[in-house]
Amino acid sequence: MRASLFITCYNDILFPETGRAVVRLLERLGVALEFNPRQTCCGQMHANSGFRREAFAQARRFVQIYRDTEFVVVPSSSCVAMIRDQYPGLFEELGNDALRKQFAALLPRVYELSEFLIDRLGVEDVGSCFPHRVAYHASCHGVRVLQLGERPYRLLAKVRGLELVPIPNAERCCGFGGTFSVKNAEVSSAMLAAKLQDVVSTRAEYCTALDNSCLMHLGGAMHREYVGMKTIHLAEILASTEADYERFPVEGTR
Amino acid sequence: MSTSSRQRILDRVRAATVAVASTQAGEAYAALARGYIRQGSLTREACVQRMVERLRGYDASVVETTPDQLLAAIRAQLEASGKRLFVAPQGLPAEWLIPGFDWKIDHGLTTAEIEAAEGVVTAAFCGVSDSGTIALHHGPAEGRRALTLLPDWHLCILRASQVVETLPEYFDRCPQPPALATYISGPSATADIEMTRIKGVHGPRFLQVILLRDESR
Amino acid sequence: MSDAEYGRVNLDPRFAPPFPEAALHELRNPQLRKNVAHAIDVIQGKRGKLVAEKTDWQALREAASEIRTHVLENLGEYLEQFEERCTAAGGVVHWAADAAEARSLILDLLRQENAKEVIKIKTMTSAEIQLNPFLEANGIRAYETDLAEIILQLGEGEPSHIVVPALHVNRSQVREIFARRMGLKNLSDDPQELTNAARTYLRQKFLSIPTAISGANSLIAETGSVAVVESEGNGRMCLTLPRTLITLAGIEKVIPRFQDLEVILQLLARSATGERMNPYTSLWTGVAPGDGPQKFHVVLLDNGRSSILAKPKERQTLKCIRCAACMNACPVYRQTGGHAYGSIYPGPIGAILTPQLMNMEHAQSLPFASSLCGACYEVCPVKINIPEVLIELRAQVVNQERKQAKRIFDPLYIGLRIASFLFASAGRFHAAQWLGRNFARLFTRQDGWMHSLPSVGAKWTQTRDLRGLPSQNFHEWWAQRGKESK
Numbered sequence: 001m002r003a004s005l006f007i008t009c010y011n012d013i014l015f016p017e018t019g020r021a022v023v024r025l026l027e028r029l030g031v032a033l034e035f036n037p038r039q040t041c042c043g044q045m046h047a048n049s050g051f052r053r054e055a056f057a058q059a060r061r062f063v064q065i066y067r068d069t070e071f072v073v074v075p076s077s078s079c080v081a082m083i084r085d086q087y088p089g090l091f092e093e094l095g096n097d098a099l100r101k102q103f104a105a106l107l108p109r110v111y112e113l114s115e116f117l118i119d120r121l122g123v124e125d126v127g128s129c130f131p132h133r134v135a136y137h138a139s140c141h142g143v144r145v146l147q148l149g150e151r152p153y154r155l156l157a158k159v160r161g162l163e164l165v166p167i168p169n170a171e172r173c174c175g176f177g178g179t180f181s182v183k184n185a186e187v188s189s190a191m192l193a194a195k196l197q198d199v200v201s202t203r204a205e206y207c208t209a210l211d212n213s214c215l216m217h218l219g220g221a222m223h224r225e226y227v228g229m230k231t232i233h234l235a236e237i238l239a240s241t242e243a244d245y246e247r248f249p250v251e252g253t254r
Numbered sequence: 255m256s257t258s259s260r261q262r263i264l265d266r267v268r269a270a271t272v273a274v275a276s277t278q279a280g281e282a283y284a285a286l287a288r289g290y291i292r293q294g295s296l297t298r299e300a301c302v303q304r305m306v307e308r309l310r311g312y313d314a315s316v317v318e319t320t321p322d323q324l325l326a327a328i329r330a331q332l333e334a335s336g337k338r339l340f341v342a343p344q345g346l347p348a349e350w351l352i353p354g355f356d357w358k359i360d361h362g363l364t365t366a367e368i369e370a371a372e373g374v375v376t377a378a379f380c381g382v383s384d385s386g387t388i389a390l391h392h393g394p395a396e397g398r399r400a401l402t403l404l405p406d407w408h409l410c411i412l413r414a415s416q417v418v419e420t421l422p423e424y425f426d427r428c429p430q431p432p433a434l435a436t437y438i439s440g441p442s443a444t445a446d447i448e449m450t451r452i453k454g455v456h457g458p459r460f461l462q463v464i465l466l467r468d469e470s471r
Numbered sequence: 472m473s474d475a476e477y478g479r480v481n482l483d484p485r486f487a488p489p490f491p492e493a494a495l496h497e498l499r500n501p502q503l504r505k506n507v508a509h510a511i512d513v514i515q516g517k518r519g520k521l522v523a524e525k526t527d528w529q530a531l532r533e534a535a536s537e538i539r540t541h542v543l544e545n546l547g548e549y550l551e552q553f554e555e556r557c558t559a560a561g562g563v564v565h566w567a568a569d570a571a572e573a574r575s576l577i578l579d580l581l582r583q584e585n586a587k588e589v590i591k592i593k594t595m596t597s598a599e600i601q602l603n604p605f606l607e608a609n610g611i612r613a614y615e616t617d618l619a620e621i622i623l624q625l626g627e628g629e630p631s632h633i634v635v636p637a638l639h640v641n642r643s644q645v646r647e648i649f650a651r652r653m654g655l656k657n658l659s660d661d662p663q664e665l666t667n668a669a670r671t672y673l674r675q676k677f678l679s680i681p682t683a684i685s686g687a688n689s690l691i692a693e694t695g696s697v698a699v700v701e702s703e704g705n706g707r708m709c710l711t712l713p714r715t716l717i718t719l720a721g722i723e724k725v726i727p728r729f730q731d732l733e734v735i736l737q738l739l740a741r742s743a744t745g746e747r748m749n750p751y752t753s754l755w756t757g758v759a760p761g762d763g764p765q766k767f768h769v770v771l772l773d774n775g776r777s778s779i780l781a782k783p784k785e786r787q788t789l790k791c792i793r794c795a796a797c798m799n800a801c802p803v804y805r806q807t808g809g810h811a812y813g814s815i816y817p818g819p820i821g822a823i824l825t826p827q828l829m830n831m832e833h834a835q836s837l838p839f840a841s842s843l844c845g846a847c848y849e850v851c852p853v854k855i856n857i858p859e860v861l862i863e864l865r866a867q868v869v870n871q872e873r874k875q876a877k878r879i880f881d882p883l884y885i886g887l888r889i890a891s892f893l894f895a896s897a898g899r900f901h902a903a904q905w906l907g908r909n910f911a912r913l914f915t916r917q918d919g920w921m922h923s924l925p926s927v928g929a930k931w932t933q934t935r936d937l938r939g940l941p942s943q944n945f946h947e948w949w950a951q952r953g954k955e956s957k
Contacts (some may be wrong), residue, residue, distance in 0.1 A: 020945070140846075178843070185491075263773045290531045386748075398761060399707065399710075434763075439749065446619040446622065452662050457751065
């Protein structure tokens with residue numbers, strides 16, 4: 001099986017270890033992974049900030065780059081939500097019929113990581129080992145737009161040695177919200193403080209999620225407040241194997 | 255002023271919806287999705303019991319009785335209330351006006367007269383067990399609206415045969431839409447102070463229901 | 472901003488401070504946040520149980536959404552039908568194009584009755600048109616009769632929620648207000664005693680004031696009837712005891728048929744207060760001989776609704792049945808309460824309704840007062856896709872601002888424009904990453920994190936650190952891996 005990795009703009013710059021983990025994981029599962037170096041951004045930040053004209057350009061670029069790909073895998077549920085939820089409206093508004101058709105054909109081939117594993121590859125046990133106490137943060141786009149449901153939990157359940165602890169009020173937003181985190185920084189921080197209380201109450205060593213955006217926000221506060229917890233993308237947990245524990249600590253600890 | 259505004263508003267509304275308005279609104283209406291539950295699935299007995307439960311859940315008091323025991327049940331409720339002066343709608347069955355109490359029949363009572371009464375006795379149109387709701391259509395045996403509003407104590411005689419399970423079933427029971435209706439789902443309440451539910455703000459603080467078992471079980 | 476500078480809460484969108492500023496003020500009030508969280512948790516807990524029990528909940532939402540959409544798409548026809556039937560039943564229907572006209576219509580009607588006082592059932596629509604101060608200025612006292620509204624009226628406060636307007640006020644605050652304004656020296660703060668005080672205070676008013684003003688939950692086109700949903704009984708008092716009743720309702724309140732209440736009523740109480748049914752629902756049609764007010768007027772209000780109706784994506788805003796489930800579910804509202812929104816319609820629905828009613832000339836910060844988490848859409852009984860409308864309104868605000876050259880020097884706008892330029896080409900994007908990485912080094916401390924950033928970044932680092940940019944990003948790693956394997 002071939003698939004193309006859409007790393008996402010912020011993962012490329014800020015969390016390359018998540019990308020490396022996705023590569024390691026998918027190649028281990030027999031996927032021939034490609035990476036198109038022309039990729040940049042899906043346009044979510046611009047669309048959600050009201051810069052629709054700019055978002056058009058990015059959406060168009062995405063379709064042009066990936067239109068002939070077999071599958072596109074994305075380790076970010078908010079970016080897939082953008083593509084699934086907002087791209088149709090954008091292309092409708094653009095009025096470019098050819099582009100709209102190309103996108104319609106591409107859309108079913110775009111997968112968030114946990115969707116790709118469960119729905120496409122049909123695996124839950126990816127051979128991973130991560131002997132730590134972990135709390136899973138269910139990002140809003142993943143829960144509500146992508147309706148990921150049980151997928152991440154099914155994957156986590158098969159990770160050897162992992163103790164999963166539920167976060168109280170799990171479906172409440174962490175307060176990141178993209179540019180909301182700076183445009184309404186104080187409210188974002190109030191929401192973050194409330195979320196942090198819930199996450200910290202789990203006494204987990206790691207907080208994981210399918211979106212580094214939420215983790216950057218949570219992790220940033222954890223680091224600032226000297227909270228004894230680290231954040232890690234689910235891909236890195238899934239990429240980790242027993243062999244890692246014999247030789248060196250898990251990549252991606254922060 | 256209002257009539258020219260009327261035209262302006264309707265013109266704006268029509269212009270706003272010209273692309274989506276149906277040529278046959280009635281047909282479009284008939285085609286709307288109605289996938290929700292309309293018919294209940296409980297047995298009659300379970301349905302009536304649920305009505306009793308839900309009424310009690312709202313702190314209405316409920317007493318069950320049979321047709322031959324009805325008058326005794328009404329007397330017992332009136333006596334237990336400790337009250338003497340009652341108002342009644344003009345169409346209330348005469349035998350329900352139990353002797354030994356002061357009855358004022360509503361042949362045009364003033365608001366002050368109703369306010370002076372200590373309690374009211376009425377029938378009902380329908381009960382919805384899903385929510386413990388009593389529907390009054392303010393017919394002759396139910397009385398006009400002020401009658402069940404001002405007195406502090408309301409005795410309502412509800413027949414088991416009037417009880418349905420779901421709200422849509424109540425709507426099916428209406429031969430046509432009522433001109434007046436009041437749906438009562440327990441005594442008045444407020445949760446405006448710290449979300450603490452307090453009963454009895456305005457309207458009767460005491461709702462007594464006699465559930466008349468007029469169906470064969 | 473200090474309390475002194477902040478002054479009284481301002482719910483006029485034309486003058487209220489922008490959301491970030493107003494929210495910051497509210498965030499500094501721990502009593503408020505505690506009261507809001509408590510109230511929300513109670514309602515949400517109750518709602519959750521009842522929704523779980525209602526196996527056809529999603530089907531009800533779908534039906535309600537379709538009914539409301541259908542009405543809006545055919546609003547002209549249904550409004551005329553309502554007017555005809557209501558008039559035939561003895562009601563008088565008036566049409567008000569805007570708030571000023573509505574106020575003036577109502578004043579005329581009250582003057583015709585020589586009314587010096589009027590009793591009111593809570594109606595957000597009357598607050599929208601700022602009716603009470605207008606009546607006051609014209610010598611007519613309007614007495615609110617809902618407990619929450621009395622608390623606010625006597626305490627000179629402002630509503631912060633559309634169903635539980637005084638949820639930001641706790642019992643000792645209520646006690647203080649009642650003791651002072653009702654002259655009750657020995658009043659305790661027990662909610663039962665406070666409620667009894669309100670009951671006594673209002674009873675005489677209900678029995679003696681012959682003119683009432685109400686809102687409407689639904690206007691039924693088929694029959695010309697009006698439905699009002701309530702808990703306390705003050706509604707029933709105002710709707711049946713006076714001689715004259717004036718009902719003010721937005722034109723979007725219409726539903727096609729009486730039977731459609733079977734959908735709306737099952738959703739409304741569960742969404743609004745977490746009950747299977749609210750204590751009292753009243754339905755009346757025009758004038759009923761011998762029962763209730765013998766003079767009945769309906770004032771239909773446009774006030775910007777017809778403009779919203781014209782916009783395909785935004786039209787869904789008008790489906791709203793004013794249940795407040797959205798604000799109960801909103802994580803932003805939970806932290807700030809309602810006053811931060813500077814409108815009598817707060818929370819998620821307020822964030823889309825308020826700026827639109829103002830024709831996008833005011834309250835432009837409201838569409839941004841959201842993290843787009845989607846919890847509101849999930850609970851909305853009529854399926855308003857609030858996040859979709861928020862994003863649409865954000866685009867409109869930005870387009871406005873582009874034209875006004877307002878934001879040429881706004882660092883966030885500059886940053887987004889630059890980012891867009893960079894995202895248009897991989898070469899530019901990669902070059903910028905390299906530059907960014909080197910620039911970021913200036914701010915990266917020994918622990919490998921940035922603790923303090925300039926400009927827009929400062930908003931991040933107010934409360935969060937940001938990890939330093941890795942020395943090799945993903946696409947560089949991939950390229951290197953490719954070379955190594957050859």
